[in-house]
Amino acid sequence: xxxxxxxxxxxxxxxxxxxxxxxxxxxxxxxxxxxxxxxxxxxxxxxxxxxxxxxxxxxxxxxxxxxxxxxxxxxxxxxxxxxxxxxxxxxxxxxxxxxxxxxxxxxxxxxxxxxxxxxxxxxxxxxxxxxxxxxxxxxxxxxxxxxxxxxxxxxxxxxxxxxxxxxxxxxxxxxxxxxxxxxxxxxxxxxxxxxxxxxxxxxxxxxxxxxxxxxxx
Amino acid sequence: xxxxxxxxxxxxxxxxxxxxxxxxxxxxxxxxxxxxxxxxxxxxxxxxxxxxxxxxxxxxxxxxxxxxxxxxxxxxxxxxxxxxxxxxxxxxxxxxxxxxxxxxxxxxxxxxxxxxxxxxxxxxxxxxxxxxxxxxxxxxxxxxxxxxxxxxxxxxxxxxxxxxxxxxxxxxxxxxxxxxxxxxxxxxxxxxxxxxxxxxxxxxxxxxxxxxxxxxxxxxxxxxxxxxxxxxxxxxxxxxxxxxxxxxxxxxxxxxxxxxxxxxxxxxxxxxxxxxxxxxxxxxxxxxxxxxxxxxxxxxxxxxxxxxxxxxxxxxxxxxxxxxxxxxxxxxxxxxxxxxxxxxxxxxxxxx
Numbered sequence: 134x135x136x137x138x139x140x141x142x143x144x145x146x147x148x149x150x151x152x153x154x155x156x157x158x159x160x161x162x163x164x165x166x167x168x169x170x171x172x173x174x175x176x177x178x179x180x181x182x183x184x185x186x187x188x189x190x191x192x193x194x195x196x197x198x199x200x201x202x203x204x205x206x207x208x209x210x211x212x213x214x215x216x217x218x219x220x221x222x223x224x225x226x227x228x229x230x231x232x233x234x235x236x237x238x239x240x241x242x243x244x245x246x247x248x249x250x251x252x253x254x255x256x257x258x259x260x261x262x263x264x265x266x267x268x269x270x271x272x273x274x275x276x277x278x279x280x281x282x283x284x285x286x287x288x289x290x291x292x293x294x295x296x297x298x299x300x301x302x303x304x305x306x307x308x309x310x311x312x313x314x315x316x317x318x319x320x321x322x323x324x325x326x327x328x329x330x331x332x333x334x335x336x337x338x339x340x341x342x343x344x345x346x347x348x349x350x
Numbered sequence: 351x352x353x354x355x356x357x358x359x360x361x362x363x364x365x366x367x368x369x370x371x372x373x374x375x376x377x378x379x380x381x382x383x384x385x386x387x388x389x390x391x392x393x394x395x396x397x398x399x400x401x402x403x404x405x406x407x408x409x410x411x412x413x414x415x416x417x418x419x420x421x422x423x424x425x426x427x428x429x430x431x432x433x434x435x436x437x438x439x440x441x442x443x444x445x446x447x448x449x450x451x452x453x454x455x456x457x458x459x460x461x462x463x464x465x466x467x468x469x470x471x472x473x474x475x476x477x478x479x480x481x482x483x484x485x486x487x488x489x490x491x492x493x494x495x496x497x498x499x500x501x502x503x504x505x506x507x508x509x510x511x512x513x514x515x516x517x518x519x520x521x522x523x524x525x526x527x528x529x530x531x532x533x534x535x536x537x538x539x540x541x542x543x544x545x546x547x548x549x550x551x552x553x554x555x556x557x558x559x560x561x562x563x564x565x566x567x568x569x570x571x572x573x574x575x576x577x578x579x580x581x582x583x584x585x586x587x588x589x590x591x592x593x594x595x596x597x598x599x600x601x602x603x604x605x606x607x608x609x610x611x612x613x614x615x616x617x618x619x620x621x622x623x624x625x626x627x628x629x630x631x632x633x634x635x636x637x638x639x640x641x642x643x644x645x646x647x648x649x650x651x652x653x654x655x656x657x658x659x660x661x662x663x664x665x666x667x668x669x670x671x672x673x674x675x676x677x678x679x680x681x682x683x684x685x686x687x688x689x690x691x692x693x694x695x696x697x698x699x700x701x702x
Contacts, residue, residue, distance in 0.1 A: 134650075135649065135650070137619065138650065138653075138654060140664075141654070141655065141661070141664040141665055142655075142664070142665040145664040145665065145666045146665070146666050146667040146671075149666055149667075149672060149675075150667075150671070150672070150675040153672055153675040153676050153679060154675050154676075154678050154679035154682065155679065156679065157675075157676045157677075157678075157679025157680045157682075157683060158679040158680075158682040158683045158686065159683065160683065161679070161680045161682075161683025161684060161687070162682075162683040162684075162686040162687050162690075163683075164683075164687075165683065165684060165687030165688075166686075166687045166690045166691070224593055224595060224611070224612070225611070225660065225661070225662035226662065228611075228612055228660035228662045228663050229660075229662045229663055229664065231663070232659065232660070232663035232664070232666070233666065233669070233672070240593055241593055242591065242592045242593035243590060243591050243592075243593060244591050244592075245593075298582070303579055303581075303618055303619065304618075304619045307618075307619070307661070311664070
């Protein structure tokens with residue numbers, strides 16, 4: 134079995150299985166876990182509205198904080214959008230999703246997807262350097278953050294190299310790209326990267342908490 | 351052709367002009383990525399070369415490789431060179447049969463000991479010697495016996511080069527490639543199902559010119575022919591870059607000749623010269639004819655998932671297995687939640 138055969142076969146199979154087991158475990162566990170008992174009368178009954186409002190309002194920093202975190206805010210949006218375009222609008226990626234979901238969608242020309250991918254990589258590298266050098270960022274950074282950064286950067290670098298036929302033979306680069314994505318699959322449920330599945334849920338939950346206490350979040 | 355006749359004399363007798371011969375030498379040198387200065391050397395060596403003795407063994411195969419190599423629509427210089435070799439043993443092409451055929455093989459081996467070329471097509475069954483026999487001799491015994499005094503071995507076709515279709519799972523005969531058995535001889539693999547005819551004549555020309563095997567890639571194939579993947583040389587590549595893909599074999603994209611990646615084309619991971627040399631004397635190749643590359647010149651091409659699944663789709667198993675994983679995860683989640691509730695309840699009771 135060649136490296137690519139492993140990456141396209143057992144590697145993909147096991148990493149997807151681990152990711153799905155981990156995500157379902159966490160999501161079901163969170164929903165069924167014992168929630169705090171209400172010991173007081175709620176100040177508002179509009180909990181659903183509060184939850185939905187938080188999803189929207191938390192998408193941008195509070196006005197008072199904006200000045201201090203503008204850089205983080207803008208770069209964060211840039212690379213998240215760039216990564217979203219790269220993952221969901223590159224035709225070979227869509228073919229992967231289609232094989233699992235049973236349906237696909239329109240993709241972008243390959244050379245157009247390279248631009249957001251390259252921008253995402255550049256911003257991520259910049260943020261990684263900032264994280265290592267900025268005293269505050271360094272203090273709040275945990276190994277989890279570095280591991281997540283390395284895995285995502287590895288997936289982007291190997292993907293771009295495979296696309297541009299740089300470095301090793303194409304099938305080796307493709308296998309390295311697949312393996313880096315498979316490591317990402319395994320890492321997602323057990324790290325902060327799980328926010329890609331939890332961000333809506335957690336924002337909604339915070340919104341309902343605040344609403345109950347009468348805070349318009 | 352007389353045995354003492356040189357290749358140059360033979361081609362001249364066949365009406366091939368000096369100009370035509372030099373043209374062929376230039377093309378051959380170019381195909382093999384040799385510098386222009388090597389053309390004269392190629393011409394001189396080929397013109398004075400004596401007929402090399404070739405023993406061709408066919409094992410677990412479909413005769414497609416022989417069909418490919420002998421099907422020329424016009425008498426080209428390549429086919430004349432192929433005719434010029436002394437093909438002393440070949441099941442399909444030889445006139446002799448039975449004991450006479452085996453006697454010809456033995457005689458060629460004795461007369462040209464250490465000098466003859468051994469060409470093999472087909473894989474060799476290892477699980478049982480009598481899965482495939484010729485004149486009562488197992489493929490394994492015939493290969494080891496014939497290879498012992500060969501100058502070099504050319505494994506023609508993917509079966510001989512990598513095991514091919516007989517080697518595909520579940521491999522009922524225990525089929526293996528030539529290189530799995532022969533370890534002490536130079537082996538040139540001309541893979542493909544079937545391989546391109548000009549590749550074999552190119553390899554023969556190089557051997558006759560330099561008396562050595564050409565530069566090989568990591569799988570033991572001539573780098574000049576297998577050095578680049580089909581995707582890089584495909585005329586449909588611009589459509590890949592522009593995101594224009596055929597979704598089915600009869601949609602607008604297919605009619606307009608768009609990229610076949612989504613229909614499972616294995617061009618990006620297949621190394622062969624199909625896109626440049628093409629077939630039927632440069633007329634077409636599978637992708638040009640509307641079907642994606644199936645990667646037939648690569649090891650284990652039959653076991654790499656469906657021919658019609660895109661490379662990026664991967665072989666991730668089944669939806670049922672993924673649903674099973676989701677159910678297992680949900681069960682774990684329920685178990686964790688119950689355990690958490692019990693812990694909380696116990697903690698509360700302790701506090702009270």
